[in-house]
Amino acid sequence: MLWKYLLGFYMLLVTAAAFLYAPPALGLGELSRIIFFHVPVAWVGCLAYLVSMLNSIAFLRKQKLEYDRRAAFNAEIGLVFTILATVTGAIFSRYTWGEYWSWEPRQTSIFVLLLIYGAYFVLRSAIEDEEKRARLASVYSILAFISVPFLVFIIPRIYSHLHPNPIINPGKQMEMDARMFRVFLASLAGFTGIYAWFHNLHSRYLKLKAKFEEAEKHA
Amino acid sequence: MRLGALIKKDLLEEFRTRYAVNSLLMFAVTALVMVSFAVGMNPLTGQLHAALIWIILFFSAMSGMARSFIKEEEKNTAPALRLAAEPELVFLGKLCLNFLLMLSLGALVIPLYYILLHPRPGSLAPAALVIFLGITGLVGATTILAAIVAKAGSKSTLLPVLSLPVLLPLLVTAINATGTAMGGGTLSDVSQALQFLAAYTVVIVTASLLLFDFVWND
Amino acid sequence: MHLFLEQVSKHYQGRVIFEAVSGRIALHDSFVVTGPNGSGKSTLLKILCGLLRPTSGTVRMEQGGRELKPEERKYRIGFVSPEINLYDRLTALENLAFFTAARGLPVRRSVIVDLLEKLQLKDSLDQPVGQFSSGMKQRMKLACAVLHEPPVLVLDEPGSNLDDRGKQLFENTIRAQRQKGIVVIATNEPGEVEKFGQKVLHLGRAPGGPDQKGPPGGI
Structure with missing residues (x-):
């Protein structure tokens, strides 16, 4: 219970630091502060999909509905964060390159993630039987996941490259101011914490629901 | 040969109803004519021609392949098939059938496209190779998705929704490479795309074979 | 050759169709499943054939002292059903x-x-x-x-849609099959139960109660 409040306080500090402590990046100006929110949110969007897909694999192996429910709620969390990432990205795009949308590689990737999430939920809503829904959605989630690396490989070769370089280039120098980098890492940790909190809440909710259903059966 | 029997059965059925072939043909021709009217006499670049060709191929493929499993579920012949043949065999049978269907479609649509819209021919061999491999990948990825759709209450409108995210890497590559070839690119210009299409097909078909049992059996 | 049903239960969308059905079918047996509409006769036969997974419990088949894998079982069964x-x-x-x-x-x-x-x-x-x-x-x-x-012939409502001559043909086939293997029949016609019901399994809910757990099926 306590760490929920700690997390809230921590995020408050991170937000304040993002505006007050970190200096604006060269060239981008005040706008650069959006990366403290945009990148972590996009990261959680991807992380949630990964966790969802792993739960789908676990479902197919063990045939326990619990895993499918986990896969579904991770996808729900992921969808929300992916939408946030798309919106913050579009704002950034508007004020640096002049257009909300420019089919730039990373924008395209996040758009595909949105498409996958969308298709996943459309498929789920089309099937009534829980067992069947779990199986088909799991298979789809894995198939969609397989196509992602291909996309990551192909898109930068075709579309023009506008996006700021990855923050940490392996083998190269860090292109970020040390203070910025500290805030960035802190925010990344904070958003991952928020994801963990959501995850925990939903797990507890599912457990309680299962208990109630069990109790109702015996009543 | 068991696989041969499965393909022959579907071909016989198809030959008697001509459902898939007819709907596929009408769809493709309608799309072609619309595109041709819209473009009129305006000259288009190779890239744009490539995009139009693939849009026509994609949507015709969706309308044609959706039936491949839906007809087995709707007519309740699927359980009889389940009791007679292993899932992998059923999958391969449908894969081959869809491949034949889409190849005939390609063999018809592409020449018709050249006649109606007369794009600059560019380099024919590389273009044909890209389109051939592209169709192979398209069929490879869509077959298992068609099976999912058939199990999800046979809502055939679901197929394009499910297919697009999975097919996007393939479509983007195929459009780009077809455009390059139509603009006069040589075989070495599209060789990377060809490798990519082949790798995509191998990976997605392997995954489908591993996962198909979960879709096909209750 | 033996066919075993061990504590087989099927739930569908949270509803119990039948619970803990057990039975043992041996060579030359004809095994009849009866029960009112909706008691799950067809479902039980589908589970027996391997077309449907039970929610819990197992179906086993032994042939020549060797236990067959579930997927092998499927191909050693002949199944007549209105749903096929x-x-x-x-x-x-x-x-x-x-x-x-x-x-x-x-x-x-x-x-x-x-x-x-x-x-x-x-x-x-x-x-x-x-x-x-x-x-x-x-x-x-x-x-x-x-x-x-096939060593096992499974018939779901075989008498439906048949005239007397057709019924006679079915009867002959059932008798011939019993000489070679096993016959399993789901039917509600008293005549058929009497004729073939060497062993009878009655599926159904406990009379007069909303208790969906049902009586344990037995012979």
């Missing part, structure tokens, strides 16, 4: 030839024609199954089920 159809567009001959070939067995026209003759369908062997009367279709399904000479 043959290919309407194909002729009787083509249907049977297809199912023989799909099983990897050699297709011999004379064997198929003999079988069709036995079931009084020889005159229609070049006619599409879609044009058959419902009684002819039912006999055609039986032909398809015994075509590969």
Whole structure:
């Protein structure tokens, strides 16, 4: 219970630091502060999909509905964060390159993630039987996941490259101011914490629901 | 040969109803004519021609392949098939059938496209190779998705929704490479795309074979 | 050869269809499943054939002292059910030839024609199954089920749509099958229960109560 409040306080500090402590990046100006929110949110969007897909694999192996429910709620969390990432990205795009949308590689990737999430939920809503829904959605989630690396490989070769370089280039120098980098890492940790909190809440909710259903059966 | 029997059965059925072939043909021709009217006499670049060709191929493929499993579920012949043949065999049978269907479609649509819209021919061999491999990948990825759709209450409108995210890497590559070839690119210009299409097909078909049992059996 | 049902339960969308059904079927047995509509007769037969997974419990099949894998079991069963159809567009001959070939067995026209003759369908062997009367279709399904000479023949409501002569043909087939293996029949016709019910399993809810747990099925 306590760490929920700690997390809230921590995020408050991170937000304040993002505006007050970190200096604006060269060239981008005040706008650069959006990366403290945009990148972590996009990261959680991807992380949630990964966790969802792993739960789908676990479902197919063990045939326990619990895993499918986990896969579904991770996808729900992921969808929300992916939408946030798309919106913050579009704002950034508007004020640096002049257009909300420019089919730039990373924008395209996040758009595909949105498409996958969308298709996943459309498929789920089309099937009534829980067992069947779990199986088909799991298979789809894995198939969609397989196509992602291909996309990551192909898109930068075709579309023009506008996006700021990855923050940490392996083998190269860090292109970020040390203070910025500290805030960035802190925010990344904070958003991952928020994801963990959501995850925990939903797990507890599912457990309680299962208990109630069990109790109702015996009543 | 068991696989041969499965393909022959579907071909016989198809030959008697001509459902898939007819709907596929009408769809493709309608799309072609619309595109041709819209473009009129305006000259288009190779890239744009490539995009139009693939849009026509994609949507015709969706309308044609959706039936491949839906007809087995709707007519309740699927359980009889389940009791007679292993899932992998059923999958391969449908894969081959869809491949034949889409190849005939390609063999018809592409020449018709050249006649109606007369794009600059560019380099024919590389273009044909890209389109051939592209169709192979398209069929490879869509077959298992068609099976999912058939199990999800046979809502055939679901197929394009499910297919697009999975097919996007393939479509983007195929459009780009077809455009390059139509603009006069040589075989070495599209060789990377060809490798990519082949790798995509191998990976997605392997995954489908591993996962198909979960879709096909209750 | 033995067929075992061990504590087989099936739940569908949170509803209990039947719970903890057990039974043991031996060579030369004819095993009859009865019960009111909705008691899960068809579901039980599908589970027996491996077309449906039970929610809990197992079905096992032993042949020659060896236990068969679940996926092997499927191909050693002939199943006639109102929920399974043959290919309407194909002729009787083509249907049977297809199912023989799909099983990897050699297709011999004379064997198929003999079988069709036995079931009084020889005159229609070049006619599409879609044009058959419902009684002819039912006999055609039986032909398809015994075509590969399975050790286990499973019949769901075999008497439906049949005239007296058709019923006689079914009866002959059932008797012949009992000589070689096992017959499992789901029916509600008292006549059939009496005739074939060497062992009878009654599925059904506890009378007069909303108690959906049902009585434990037994012989």
